[in-house]
Amino acid sequence: MKIIIIGGGKVGTKISEKLSLEEHDVTVIEKNTDVINKIKVHQDIACINGNGINYEVLEEAGASNADLLIGCTSSDEINMFSCLLAKKIGAKKTVARVRNPELHNQLNYIKDDLGLDMVINPELVAAREMSRILRFPSAIKVEPFAKGKVELVEFKIYKESPLAGMAMNQIAKKFRINVLICAVQRGEKVFIPNGKTVIEEKDKLSIVASHEELEYFLKEIGGFRKVIRTVMIVGGGKISYYLCKTLEKNNINIKIIEKDLNTCKNLSQSLPKVEVIYGDGTDQQLLEEEGLEEAEAFVSLTGIDEENILLSMYANTKNISKVITKVSQSTFQNMVYNFDLDTVISPKDITATIIVRYVRSMNNSYASKLNSMYKIVDEKIEVLEFTVNGACQIVGKKLKDLSIKKDLLIGCIVRKGKIIIPNGNSTIENGDDVIIVTSYLDILDIDDIIE
Known part of the structure; x- marks a missing residue:
C-alpha cells in the first residue's frame, strides 16, 4: 500500500518504521531537515522536506493515489487539515492524531466533515491501558479481546510462585482451569510454550482467559493483589x-x-x-x-x-502494589528489563500498533475481519483477533486435522458469547471470534495460520 505520514517526530518515526517493515510504500513529510536526515539514517523510505498542509507538497508525495494518509505532527489542527486536504486531492483513507481534550470531545460531530476515517489519541489510549492494569494490579499488561469477554494478561513469576519449576502439562492437571499460557519471556528470549515447557523464576507469562477465570487462577497461584484504591x-x-x-x-x-x-x-x-x-x-x-x-x-x-x-x-x-512507568525513547525501552520495572507503557508504540492494525484490516480478504492486534513481550509476539465468515477455508475442520504453522497458537474461540479454550477436536465456525498468538508478523487473515 502507498502510505503518506505527515510529521517525522517520535510517533511518526515509529509508525513509518513498523509500516516499512511490513513492506508498504511509505513517504514521510517533515519540515525539519535534521529530523529527515535522522530518519534516513535508520530507514529506507522516501522523505520530503515540506509542510503537510501545502497542496504542492502533498501532490509531490503522491496524495492523489495514496491508500492512506496519517497526520501525526505535534499540531492537532495541522493533522486534521492535512487529512481534509489529502482527501480532497484523492487519498482513499485518512487518520489524524488528535490530543487536545477539547478538540477530541468534538470530533464525533465533525469527523465526517473532515474526511477522517480514524482518529487516534495516544494519551487517551495509554490512559485506558493504564486503567485496565490498575483494575487488575497483578498484571504487567492487560489487553481486551472479543468486546471485553476475553483478556490477555502478562504477569511475572516470582520465587515463591507455585508455578516455578512446573511443566505446562502439570499446570493444566493441577489447577483444572480454563486458561491458556500462550507466550513466555525468559530474559531476552521469547517463545510460545508447549506441554513440556518448564516455568522458571522471573519468567513473564502471557495468558488468555475470561476476567473471572484470570482472577481465580491468580488467586490460586498466590499472585492476586488487592483492588487499587x-x-x-x-x-x-x-x-x-x-x-x-x-x-x-x-x-x-x-x-x-x-x-x-x-x-x-x-x-x-x-x-x-x-x-x-x-x-x-x-x-x-x-x-x-x-x-x-x-x-x-x-x-x-x-x-x-x-x-x-x-x-x-x-x-x-x-x-x-502497582508501579507504572511511561517511557518514550526506544533506547530506554530496550533497557527497562534490566531495571526490573513492573509495567512500562509507551504511547508512541501503542499508537503505531493501532495504525498497523488498521492498515492490515484494510488488506483483509473476505474470509475474516481483523478486529484487534496487540504486540506483547517486547513486541516479538503478536496477538490477533479475527471474526470468521463462511468463506474461510478452515471452517468446520478439526484443529488437529489442520497443518497449522509452528510457533502459532489458537488461543481462544468465542462463539455466541461462550469462551472456548480449544483442543485438537475443536473447530472454527462461521461467526466465531478467534484469537491467534504467533511469532509470525505477517498474519493478515485467518487462513494465513495454515502452512
Whole structure:
C-alpha cells in the first residue's frame, strides 16, 4: 500500500518504521531537515522536506493515489487539515492524531466533515491501558479481546510462585482451569510454550482467559493483589488528565504532583475530585510527605524518561502494589528489563500498533475481519483477533486435522458469547471470534495460520 505520514517526530518515526517493515510504500513529510536526515539514517523510505498542509507538497508525495494518509505532527489542527486536504486531492483513507481534550470531545460531530476515517489519541489510549492494569494490579499488561469477554494478561513469576519449576502439562492437571499460557519471556528470549515447557523464576507469562477465570487462577497461584484504591501520579500532562477521567467512576483516590503552577490550576478546575499538589515530584521528601508509602499504585508520567525510570525504581523500594512507568525513547525501552520495572507503557508504540492494525484490516480478504492486534513481550509476539465468515477455508475442520504453522497458537474461540479454550477436536465456525498468538508478523487473515 502507498502510505503518506505527515510529521517525522517520535510517533511518526515509529509508525513509518513498523509500516516499512511490513513492506508498504511509505513517504514521510517533515519540515525539519535534521529530523529527515535522522530518519534516513535508520530507514529506507522516501522523505520530503515540506509542510503537510501545502497542496504542492502533498501532490509531490503522491496524495492523489495514496491508500492512506496519517497526520501525526505535534499540531492537532495541522493533522486534521492535512487529512481534509489529502482527501480532497484523492487519498482513499485518512487518520489524524488528535490530543487536545477539547478538540477530541468534538470530533464525533465533525469527523465526517473532515474526511477522517480514524482518529487516534495516544494519551487517551495509554490512559485506558493504564486503567485496565490498575483494575487488575497483578498484571504487567492487560489487553481486551472479543468486546471485553476475553483478556490477555502478562504477569511475572516470582520465587515463591507455585508455578516455578512446573511443566505446562502439570499446570493444566493441577489447577483444572480454563486458561491458556500462550507466550513466555525468559530474559531476552521469547517463545510460545508447549506441554513440556518448564516455568522458571522471573519468567513473564502471557495468558488468555475470561476476567473471572484470570482472577481465580491468580488467586490460586498466590499472585492476586488487592483492588487499587489510592493512586499517586507524578506529572500532570495529557495522559494524567485522561487517566484521571478514566478512573473517576471507580471510587479511586487520586493525587497528582505537578511542578508547573498553571498546569496545576487547570487540572484542579477540570478534575475537581482529584487532589492536585504543586511541587517537584522528583523530590524524595515531598513524595514521602504526600504519602508515597501509603499509596497502593504509583504512576510516573513526567515528560522525561530518566525521571520516570528513577521515580519508579524508588517507588519499588516502598513495596507499592502497582508501579507504572511511561517511557518514550526506544533506547530506554530496550533497557527497562534490566531495571526490573513492573509495567512500562509507551504511547508512541501503542499508537503505531493501532495504525498497523488498521492498515492490515484494510488488506483483509473476505474470509475474516481483523478486529484487534496487540504486540506483547517486547513486541516479538503478536496477538490477533479475527471474526470468521463462511468463506474461510478452515471452517468446520478439526484443529488437529489442520497443518497449522509452528510457533502459532489458537488461543481462544468465542462463539455466541461462550469462551472456548480449544483442543485438537475443536473447530472454527462461521461467526466465531478467534484469537491467534504467533511469532509470525505477517498474519493478515485467518487462513494465513495454515502452512
